[in-house]
Amino acid sequence: MKKENHTLVNEFVFQGFSSLHEYKLMLFFVFLILYLLTLVGNVIIVTIISIDHHLHTPMYFFLSMLSTSETVYTLVIVPQMLSSLIGLSQPISLAGCATQMFFFITLAINNCFLLTAMGYDRYVAICNPLRYMVIMNKRVCAQLVLGAFSIGLLVAIIQIFSVFRLPFCDRQVAHYFCDILPVIKLSCVDTTLHDIINFIISSLVIVVPMALVFFSYILIISTILKIASAEGRKKAFATCASHLTVVIIHYGCASIAYLKPKSENTRDQDQLISVTYTVFTPLLNPLVYTLRNKEVKGALHRAIVKKLLA
Template identity: 75%
Template sequence: MQRKNLTEVTEFIFLGFSRFHEHQITLFVVFLILYTLTLAGNAIIVTIIHMDRHLHTPMYFFLSMLASSETMYTLVIIPRMLTGLIAQNQPISLAGCTTQMFFFVTLAINNCFLLTVMGYDRYVAICNPLRYMVIMSKRVCVQLMCGAFGIGLAMAAVQVTSIFTLPFCHRVVGHFFCDILPVMKLSCIDTTINEIINFVVSLFVILVPMGLVFISYVLIISTILKIASAEGRKKAFATCASHLTVVIVHYGCASIAYLKPKSENSVEQDLLLSVTYTIVTPLLNPVVYSLRNKEVKEALCRAVSKNIS
């Protein structure tokens, strides 16, 4: 019976925002505007960093990688979600669902570890400034970036394999994309082992980066407090403020979404959290780094002035 069900379920249908049927056009417009702003903001950051030689430093290299990763992350989810708001009950094949989940998990974990790498970069810049360019050489930066992406690929392979070896009895996904827990609920059999695997992976990819960032900032704050001048302390902390803001929101949303007890799950809460970490958080990155980062604003002004002249 399990084998029969496994072969019969070849596609899924997203329930999405169907419970908010009367507001779907409004949601479409709002999400489309936010998505457009996200794409434009991240594209501007990547372009400015590439064009302005003043930003050719490890800090901005990692920022451009984060912006690129966030852009691909949203591309995996949001276009199909927007389509679903207009044309309901659009099916996704089993292979399509597998692919979407794999890239979503890979990029989400990659973003977690990129933020950790950016925290390490700030630690070296503030705590060991004289050797900063030696420690954070181009080779090391590329290795750290590849390491973050490699961990994402490995963890995604584990999670996706554990999900799609299950037999499925149901077709309707109570979500707007192929997230881990909503797809797992469609299985015919007990998924306790799969839930444990998912929880262990989630603990690793959330708590380990959070712990490393926390250690980095304990050392950073300790060093900043030793700076004699108030102006020097202010300048040192300003280089960390944008990163710290993004870290708090990113890890906060991820922790609530994937580490909360199963008994506390509800469809409305899950949708709200998912909208936050798939639409709002990717938009936060360009907004924070554009409005709170002096060097990015100066580079943007130089680019605008150059084009006008």
């Protein structure tokens, strides 16, 4: 079915949290604090990993890449959301919307596959420890990071080309940023084919890396259970705990957001889910990897002591 209004538009306006008008100021300060914590936390992780030679290992190289990606990811989305909450949001052009969507898709998929690379790193470290540094050499690590980014880049190009070939008749985006589904809904034409393509792509970029990670952990757990000493098993589990925590929450949020039936949630529920993976999930890395990881906490302690004694 085509929409009745066929006046094509060349810019969009975000409706944002219009249904929560009375809570906008409170939401602004809550999201601002979380955003600043995310930026500071991820910058600290990247800085500590770069300056502490104890953390110059494949595991922390991937973590620094993930933190960098998450930092840029939030920069693409959260400032726009914050400005809309205090009434400073301006209309966004089609080119601006396409740019925001491009970076969002690229970095979101990049994060998914970086977590897969981290899962593979833990698999090699525990299941093949004697050859760990040979297998996970600098070239392989760089290739895995480049591969994750390339997949995100390729999917983003395909999605942007597909979505922005559509004619748009409505300028009111029922969201706080240019996500794929809310933008597609503004089209004048039937978008069933685009919805199917989007679901297939979302399934591949979420389910495939998630399956690879959990397959890695099946092998990891089976190896850990064969370790004779309780202390050895505990240490092996500890090296995976932080990563597994982030993986479960990250893929869980992504699955709920993009693999659920279209009509299952209301607009407010959709936005709540979106807030989870655009505001809360990026904060996971600094929280989980600083509060649960002894090596990162040790590096932070050494850096603070060194600064105080300087």
